[in-house]
Amino acid sequence: MVNTSLERRTLLKAAGTAAGAAAVLTPLGLASPAHAATTVFQHGVASGDPLPDGILLWTRVTPTDESRPGSGLGPVVAVEWHVATDPGFAAVVRSGTVSTGPDRDHTVKIDVTGLRPATTYYYRFRYGATTSPVGRTHTAPAYDTDLAHLRLGVVSCANWEAGYFSAYRHLAARGDLDAVVHLGDYIYEYKTGEFAAAGRVVRPHQPANEIITLRDYRIRHATYKTDPDLQALHALVPWIITWDDHEFANDAWSGGAQNHDPATEGSWADRVAAAHRAYAEWMPVRLGPDARIYRRLRFGTLADLSMLDLRSYRSQQASGVAVDDPNRTITGHAQLDWLLSGLATSTTRWKLVGNPVMISRLDFGTLPAWSLGPLATLLGIPSNGYTVNPDDWDGYNADREHLVNFLRANRVSNVVFLTGDIHSSWASELTTRTTVQSPTAVEFVVTSVTSDNVDDFTHTPPDTLSLAIAGVLRAANPHVKWAELDQHGYGVLDVTPDRCRMDWYFVTDRTKADAGAYLARSFSVDNGVARLHEEVARLHEE
Secondary structure (H helix, E strand, C coil), X not given: CCCCCCCHHHHHHHCCCCCCHHHHHHHHCCCCCCHHHHHHCCCCEEEEEEECCEEEEEEECCCCCCCCCCCCCCCCEXXXXXXXXXXXXXXXXXXXXXXXXXXXXXXXXXXXXXXXXXCEEEEEEEECCEECCCEEEECCCCCCCCCCCEEEEEECCCCHHHCCCHHHHHHHHHCCCCEEEECCCCCCCCCCCCCCECCECCCCCCCCCCCCCHHHHHHHHHHHCCCHHHHHHHHHCCEEECCCCCCCCCCEECCEECCXXXXXXXXXXXXXXXXXXXXXXXXXXCCCHHHCCCEEEEECCCEEEEECCCCCCCCCCCCHHHHHCCCCCCCCHHHHHHHHHHHHHCCCCEEEEEEXXXXXXXXXXXXXXXXXXXXXXXXXXXXXXXXXXXXXXXXXXXXXXXXXXXXXXXXXXXXXXXXXXXXXXXXXXXXXXXXXXXXXXXXXXXXCCCCCCHHHHHCCCCCCXXXXXXXXXXXXXXXXXXXECCCCEEEEEEECCCEEEEEEEEECCCCCCCCCEEEEEEEEEECCCCCEEEECCCCCEC
């Protein structure tokens, strides 16, 4: 039984087939590969972490029947790779050969360098006589480029068993994205049926058991990589990703997780090592020493993007006045210093932060605790009010206040947090108990691709109970400008020198593979301020 007392789903409750890789070629308008490509390269191709002079490329080969994911079997093989400036590969600019085998689950990762900034490239892999689907990617602009526009897809929380990844399909169909930012929960660790679509498994994942071992994590990653919509989006645009908890286990912290029992599931360190290794093999991401995933990418003079890791270094979740303890941390001291230094020294117009869990305060009750002054201390009330979700930054007040105070003291402006995790949509201004009338940054929270939210947990019709809950939350939290608790979908962040706008798109039915999508809401923040304003939603359906 899943204990939800320390997870983001508590907030919501308290508030009331594998497909062939040929599908990835459709958006490119290229010819479908031979059947052999869907057998050898059945997990598609991907790119990630664009730099001005380089890009990371990924694929997996299945050279023999026994070389299936997680098997630990099969031969060591040589795989060719080619990068060209045209989809027909008449102008190949980089190429090489790399070996792979069972020691890395037959995955292939190439960190290509020596490329031109702001350039579209096409890439492919070849094993023997079989060629992979063709992928398209592009490098970042040079750091000193006065970039006029940046558009990012933003996604989070894609649970295979809860539905289809239509959000990825609609993002792929746009054809106007510079990159996709994935904020975590790319996979889920649960056993079959433990966390599905309101209790119903739409499509069973593999393995059926909860994933704990290296073999388990490899098979689960492989299952996700067979989704045709996920493959399509990976093949069309580079991804910039970080992990949250479900890449390991629910409500993970540096020394354990809510969904990990050492008595029956073994060492937490062993489980994390297995998850890290499978993630490094299967994801198009650069990991540093000790599996460090926090890093920063830059897009000319317009924006940089700091991607955070809020699991590996955090203190264990707590409640009550413990959330104010300055010795507890969500980021770890080294990462927080890295983040603050990067924000203070950035020379870009916008400072984007890929933030896996919500940073904006949520007060509950008619009066926030900070307004009670000495009475709050007497009563033992946490300085930012009681929280039912200590897994978010609300459970780590000291880190949040240190960050906000630093931004104010150093006059760092144009900070935008991009957040996932809580399976709902929010537009908020970042304040603390001492900065209620003077926000320091803004936060855009995107909903889940498929994972359950309020109507699913409460088994109520959409836009009924959740509307009342959202109204109560907004009344108690004036810095929250919008909250929507029922829908599934994705975001599109549109950045210019003058403003940063998030468009929220919702899919019509996560349980249907052909679900449509529609633009639901848009909020913007202007250059030099930390105040949100709603834009009239442009009628748009996909």
